[in-house]
Amino acid sequence: MLIPREECRRWSEPLGGYGTRVAALLMDDGIPVTHVEVDTGALADDEDGGTVWVGFPPVSTARRAGIEGGTYLSLCWNHLSGWSARGETDRDTLDRWLGAGLEPPPERVAAFAAAALLDFHHTGSTERPYYRGMEHNRQALLDRLTDAYREKAAVPSFRRTFAIQRSKSTRRHVLAQLGDRRPGSVVLGRDEFEALCRVLEWSHQGDWQEYEMAELTEALLADLRSRYRLTGGGDGSGDGAGPVPAQQAFRTTAARQLGRPRRG
DSSP states (O other), X not given: OXXXXXXXXXXXXXXXHHHHHHHHHHHHTTOOOOEEEEOXXXXXHOSSSOSEEEEOOTTHHHHHXXXXXXXXXXXXXXXXXXXXXXXXXXXXXXEEEOOSOSOOOHXXXXXXXXXXXXXXXXXXXXXXXXXXXXXXXXXXXXXXXXXXXXOOSSSOOHHHHHHXXXXXXXXXXXXXXXXXXXXXXXOOOHHHHHHHHHHHHTOOOOOGGGHHHHHHHHHHHHHHHHHHHHTTTTTXXXXXXXXXXXXXXXXXXXXXXXXXXXXX
């Protein structure tokens, strides 16, 4: 039994707040998140569809995670089975399931997402769990999600909250890369270059209609990094060694949220 359509609207803000909390943890660690969306129609119409979507930059994110021919990688919450990492290709949709119930802490979900972004096929399980029928405990679940994640503002808006957090995270990570320096008439050093790459990595807004623009951005970013390494990374080292910032962020998030020591 699915949720009656007239009830679906009540789920939007609590679920959006849940997804935004997860996204905020990822963005705090420097992992770009393009959007958080809620499809309450899936509650009424679709037992297999996602209700909450936490999106990442397309193309390179999916392929860096090991999804051959990947076009998208998202974090998805389903009202029967909880969270999954969903990879998409031109031919198929792949799910890796967290398997931690319908309401795992945001920290656990963020760790799962970071692990999937590093190595999709070795994260979670392909076996889909089922935690309850929709006719059971529906109101209790909604009450818990509302208490935990619905904003207390008079007119709550998880989309507004996400946009503010995303803007703050972008600014903070770019400025942190620059340190006390600001761009000027100087040679582009390693930190200035990585700040530029961060701007590109965080620029995509998540609209599927912008796919071609996102693909072009990814290609430009890859070309810039390749050229920069060939010139010695701007510091005379000759190899531009070191992990790509996004990959380091995935490792850091997964290690911290799971309580393991960080590794470089």
